[in-house]
Amino acid sequence: MLSRTADHVYWLGRYAERAENLARTLDVQYRLSLLPHDGRSDLHGWTQVLASLGLAGAFAERHAACEPHKVIDFLAFDTSNPSSILSCLRAARENARAVRGSISSEMWETFNATWLEARAQAPSRFTALNIAEFIDWVKYRAHLARGVVLGSMLRDEGYHFMQLGTFLERTEGVARLLLVRLACTPAGDADGAVAHEYYPWSVLLRGLSAFEIFRRVSRDTVSPRRVLEFVILHQHVPRSIYRSANLVYENLQAVANAQSGETERRAGLLHAELRFGTLPTLAPQGSEPFLHALLARAADLSDRIGRDFLGHVA
Amino acid sequence: MDRSNPPYDEMYTADGHVRPHYASYADWLTRQPDDTLRQRRAEADSLFHRVGITFAVYGEQDGNERLIPFDIVPRVLSADEWRKLAAGLRQRVRALNAFVGDIYHGQDIVRAGLLTPEQVFCNPQYRPEMQGMDVPGGIYAHIAGIDVVRAGQGEFYVLEDNLRVPSGVSYMLEDRKMMMRLFPELFALNRVAPVEHYPDRLLENLASVAPAGVAAPVVVVLTPGAHNSAYFEHAFLAQQMGVELVEGQDLFVRNGFVYMRTTRGPQRVDVIYRRIDDDFLDPLVFRPDSVLGVPGLMSAYRAGRVTVANAIGTGIADDKSVYPFVPEMIRFYLGEEPLLNNVPTRILRRKDDLAYTLAHLDELVVKEVHGAGGYGMLVGPTASEAEREDFRLRILASPEKYIAQPTLSLSTCPTFVEQGVAPRHIDLRPFVLSGRDITIVPGGLTRVALRAGSLVVNSSQGGGTKDTWVLES
Numbered sequence: 001m002l003s004r005t006a007d008h009v010y011w012l013g014r015y016a017e018r019a020e021n022l023a024r025t026l027d028v029q030y031r032l033s034l035l036p037h038d039g040r041s042d043l044h045g046w047t048q049v050l051a052s053l054g055l056a057g058a059f060a061e062r063h064a065a066c067e068p069h070k071v072i073d074f075l076a077f078d079t080s081n082p083s084s085i086l087s088c089l090r091a092a093r094e095n096a097r098a099v100r101g102s103i104s105s106e107m108w109e110t111f112n113a114t115w116l117e118a119r120a121q122a123p124s125r126f127t128a129l130n131i132a133e134f135i136d137w138v139k140y141r142a143h144l145a146r147g148v149v150l151g152s153m154l155r156d157e158g159y160h161f162m163q164l165g166t167f168l169e170r171t172e173g174v175a176r177l178l179l180v181r182l183a184c185t186p187a188g189d190a191d192g193a194v195a196h197e198y199y200p201w202s203v204l205l206r207g208l209s210a211f212e213i214f215r216r217v218s219r220d221t222v223s224p225r226r227v228l229e230f231v232i233l234h235q236h237v238p239r240s241i242y243r244s245a246n247l248v249y250e251n252l253q254a255v256a257n258a259q260s261g262e263t264e265r266r267a268g269l270l271h272a273e274l275r276f277g278t279l280p281t282l283a284p285q286g287s288e289p290f291l292h293a294l295l296a297r298a299a300d301l302s303d304r305i306g307r308d309f310l311g312h313v314a
Numbered sequence: 315m316d317r318s319n320p321p322y323d324e325m326y327t328a329d330g331h332v333r334p335h336y337a338s339y340a341d342w343l344t345r346q347p348d349d350t351l352r353q354r355r356a357e358a359d360s361l362f363h364r365v366g367i368t369f370a371v372y373g374e375q376d377g378n379e380r381l382i383p384f385d386i387v388p389r390v391l392s393a394d395e396w397r398k399l400a401a402g403l404r405q406r407v408r409a410l411n412a413f414v415g416d417i418y419h420g421q422d423i424v425r426a427g428l429l430t431p432e433q434v435f436c437n438p439q440y441r442p443e444m445q446g447m448d449v450p451g452g453i454y455a456h457i458a459g460i461d462v463v464r465a466g467q468g469e470f471y472v473l474e475d476n477l478r479v480p481s482g483v484s485y486m487l488e489d490r491k492m493m494m495r496l497f498p499e500l501f502a503l504n505r506v507a508p509v510e511h512y513p514d515r516l517l518e519n520l521a522s523v524a525p526a527g528v529a530a531p532v533v534v535v536l537t538p539g540a541h542n543s544a545y546f547e548h549a550f551l552a553q554q555m556g557v558e559l560v561e562g563q564d565l566f567v568r569n570g571f572v573y574m575r576t577t578r579g580p581q582r583v584d585v586i587y588r589r590i591d592d593d594f595l596d597p598l599v600f601r602p603d604s605v606l607g608v609p610g611l612m613s614a615y616r617a618g619r620v621t622v623a624n625a626i627g628t629g630i631a632d633d634k635s636v637y638p639f640v641p642e643m644i645r646f647y648l649g650e651e652p653l654l655n656n657v658p659t660r661i662l663r664r665k666d667d668l669a670y671t672l673a674h675l676d677e678l679v680v681k682e683v684h685g686a687g688g689y690g691m692l693v694g695p696t697a698s699e700a701e702r703e704d705f706r707l708r709i710l711a712s713p714e715k716y717i718a719q720p721t722l723s724l725s726t727c728p729t730f731v732e733q734g735v736a737p738r739h740i741d742l743r744p745f746v747l748s749g750r751d752i753t754i755v756p757g758g759l760t761r762v763a764l765r766a767g768s769l770v771v772n773s774s775q776g777g778g779t780k781d782t783w784v785l786e787s
Contacts (some may be wrong), residue, residue: 002564003575097366098540101553105365113364157577257578309577 001157003311009257009309012095012103013165016111016145019088021173023138025260026075026085028177030131035199041184041189046071048183052176055083068232073128085138086122089115095310104152107145114141154291160251164305167247172298174290176240177204178231182288185224201227208239228287229279241294242274248301255309263304321723322468323737324389331525335392335785338503343387348734350398351386352453354496355730358384361495367488367546372541383778385729388494388758389740394506396775396784399462399470399744400754402654405644407458407746410475410631412647414454418444428642437636438684439629443599446751447616450523451750454625457587459483459518459759462654464725471655471722473741475640477628479589482759482779483745485553486549487512489781505786507756512745513554515753516587523621524584530586531584534560534574538590538606548589562590567610572620585621587614592626634683635661658720662713671718672709675702678718680709693769695721724769727780733737739763741771742782756784 029049033042046068050056053113055074058081063070076085093115100108118138126134153159181204185197202222205211212220214230234240249271252264273282283290306312320328325336332340362368362381391399416422417440423429434440457481459474490509494501517533524531537548539561564574565583573580588595594604599612614620630636638659641652660667660678671678675694682690692705708718723773726737744758760780761771772779 001577002558002560003577004561004564005558006577097549099559101535101549101551101559105553108366109364112366116363161577207700255577294718311575 001102001161003309004228005099006157006161006224007306007310007312008099009103009162010165010305012092012099012111013162014169015088015092015095016142017166017169017173018083018139019085019092020142021170021177022075022083022085022088023135023142024207025053025173025177026072026131027135027139028204029180030135031203031206032200035203042068045180048180051182052183053083055081058083069128071138072131073201076128076131076134077126085134086118089118089138099158102158104148104154106152110141110145110148114145117141138297155256160254161309163251164248164255166194167244167251168298168302168305170239171241171248172295174208174231174239174244174296175298177207178228178290179291180287182224182293197224198222208237210237210239213237222242225279226274232282232287233274233277233279235275245270245274252305257309260304260308263301263308264298265300266304270294270301319723321739322464322466322725324727324740325463326723326728335395336390336458339388339390340498342500342503343728343735348452351730351735355384356388358386358492360494361492362488362755365488367484371458374700382485382773383764384492385762385780386493386777386782387728387730387735388493388500388783389727389742390783390785391757393527393785396756398653400756402472402533402652403460403462403471403744403746403754404752405648405650405653406460406472406475406640407455407748407752409640409644409647410458410477411454411748412696413623413643414477414628414631415449415452416647418447418627423643423646426646428646429636429639433635434630437630437633439627441627441630443612443616444625444627449616449625450525450585450618450621453523453748454628455631456523456623456625456748458517458748459743460746460759461741461743463722463741465722468725469655471657472640473657473722474634475632475637477624477632478741479545479591479624480743481544481589483512484550485779486745486757486759486782487550487634489779491781491782496605504783507784509755509757512755513551515747515755516551517555517557519747519749519753520585520621520623523623525618525621528584532582533585533587534583536562536565536586536588536590538562538594542589544589551587562604562608565608565611567614568609570617570619572608572611572614578609579775582705583620584622587623592629595622595626627677634681635663635714638717649683657722660718662709662716662718667718668709668713671716672706675706677721680705680716680718683715683717693721696767696769721769724763727760727762729764729778729780731764731766736766738766738772739769740780757782 029045031040032045045067047066050071052061059071059074074081074084078084079086081087093111096103096108096111126137128206149162181200183199199225202211205214205227208231210231218226218230221228230237232241235242237243249267256264315427325340326332359381362384368381413423417434424431424434455477457480459476459482461476462470463473464470486509521531521639533555534557535544535548535552537559539545549559558574560574566573566575572583574583590606593601596609596611597604598609615622638656639660641656644650644652660671662668662671671680678694680692680694687742692701694702722739724739727740728735729738731738740760740762742758744754747753757781760782761777762780763769763771764776764778
């Protein structure tokens with residue numbers, strides 16, 4: 001497959017997943033803001049969301065004060081923010097358009113229709129004040145696109161590069177979501193079972209479509225430590241970090257070429273650590289340093305994939 | 315071609331009777347309420363948007379892609395009309411290929427005095443780089459889009475031979491798909507010849523002209539990129555043929571062969587269906603500022619290690635200054651009488667043609683010989699006095715740049731417009747594939763001038779398209 005084509009499908013996967021992760025991030029933060037809280041802790045949450053995405057500076061350039069609905073608007077609809085949901089949907093569509101001859105027609109039509117509809121409805125039906133509807137819609141379109149990919153795409157290199165992009169992006173997205181939550185959890189609470197942490201961490205689970213699964217498999221109360229362990233290490237939760245890293249490794253093996261050995265080794269090592277490690281051994285200094293290191297490893301893998309396969313220059 | 319008579323209508327005779335091959339459709343149409351038709355047309359628009367069958371308009375920089383308006387009333391040709399037209403197209407394309415081969419080899423036609431040396435060698439479309447080079451099968455115009463109109467009593471006239479990178483075939487295919495989706499019952503009522511196999515024929519045709527000795531040729535479609543106005547078509551054809559859609563940056567030349575950059579290293583390319591103009595193909599030979607092309611492509615091409623389709627330099631045969639001589643070419647190369655009419659054309663380089671034209675500007679269509687897409691054209695009868703005056707000065711300044719033709723009263727076809735179904739002028743672009751054989755998928759792209767009375771069918775100038783039916787019996 002053409003390196004340029006692989007590059008576009010890889011980024012198609014990344015941007016589509018990024019839009020969904022953002023929607024889930026907004027979902028969590030928005031639900032938290034509906035819980036009883038003082039105004040300061042709500043603002044703190046939104047500030048942490050911006051910081052975790054590296055967007056604090058970009059937001060400050062556009063808005064004098066941090067107000068929740070402005071943050072929502074900035075993250076969901078602001079097309080001058082290249083990381084907004086709308087911008088990601090457009091970028092996914094542009095990448096799909098660039099390779100529309102190499103993906104299935106149904107895939108192209110789905111990504112195209114998602115962008116056209118988002119653009120048409122963003123100023124009227126979808127607004128910051130009515131963000132829950134937009135979040136649901138983005139998640140629904142993501143589910144639809146996933147189904148179309150599964151149901152219509154040839155399992156060739158293009159599919160594997162798209163999956164690579166998807167699961168690297170998911171690894172990062174979930175790690176960031178956990179970091180935001182940890183930054184909002186008082187020191188000392190993160191590792192214990194504290195009653196007032198029940199709501200924020202169960203909201204996080206719901207944002208990852210994992211609350212019911214947690215209930216079923218853990219048969220225990222919601223605590224920060226248990227949720228962290230569950231979201232980072234569980235083998236069968238669709239959005240767990242272990243499962244995302246595992247799929248990165250599997251899809252990487254499927255496209256391996258003469259120069260990708262070291263990249264495979266690094267992906268395999270990450271997969272093995274998460275598969276056989278435990279939280280205390282993996283994160284002896286606590287979950288935050290571990291998650292930051294994980295983000296750095298994901299970025300390294302992305303760079304290496306670019307060089308090994310996608311024609312990027314070192 | 316008398317303009318005082320009403321134009322030939324595809325569906326109705328002059329005294330208002332439905333032509334036999336339209337009978338079944340006309341009967342169906344009278345039973346459709348306008349509202350239903352309107353609703354179906356809206357449905358077509360939304361489908362075209364979703365599927366992204368759009369084109370970018372040059373000069374509109376906001377990045378918005380536009381739809382080419384699709385008309386729901388088909389253009390129908392009887393089996394007999396098509397047989398005659400197809401025979402004429404085959405003949406014409408055979409002669410045009412022979413002409414290009416002759417120009418780049420012995421130039422017999424110049425020796426015979428039918429064309430002057432300066433008409434050939436001073437023409438900017440002549441590519442000296444092609445001189446003396448053999449191409450597989452002697453085929454230059456692998457894909458030809460011949461623009462045909464009907465005038466007078468329905469006679470076919472060739473308006474233009476497009477032998478460089480003719481576009482529009484994707485609309486032929488998508489219009490059919492849309493008609494079948496919107497009005498499936500019509501295809502049960504009429505025996506419409508299928509066109510869906512065009513991409514197969516195209517691939518077969520391209521593979522048949524691969525460099526000698528290549529067993530399983532690798533074919534690619536070369537596009538200028540996603541910002542090109544015809545990008546949809548490039549992607550569509552690559553997808554339908556199951557071949558890679560490449561940009562110049564994806565290809566490189568090493569040791570005399572052309573390769574593409576893939577995730578598993580370089581892969582050799584044997585046939586390039588290029589949708590980029592000659593000028594941009596190879597910065598080492600043509601425009602040095604081109605970033606769309608492939609440095610070294612021309613040398614690999616000249617060495618016979620890759621086939622470029624259409625060949626470089628075919629513009630010498632579809633140039634408007636050469637067009638008037640096509641009937642002579644047919645006689646010269648094939649020893650046959652032309653089956654299709656040429657539009658009588660005045661060549662303003664000639665003194666008497668110039669004088670006649672200047673005296674009859676209000677009756678004639680004047681075209682720039684190197685213009686394309688409906689730009690640089692004067693339609694005398696509908697132009698304003700000022701426009702005609704402006705053109706008069708331009709002609710006088712350099713008469714050799716212009717030709718003039720009578721204003722053909724293009725045939726009309728019923729078309730669904732705001733006021734309901736009304737006649738609008740149309741043309742037809744059938745696509746002729748030349749390789750080991752000549753193949754023509756029955757039909758082509760019918761373009762329609764949506765404004766009442768307008769003769770300009772170009773999509774860049776507000777034209778639309780129709781599904782084109784060739785009936786099997």
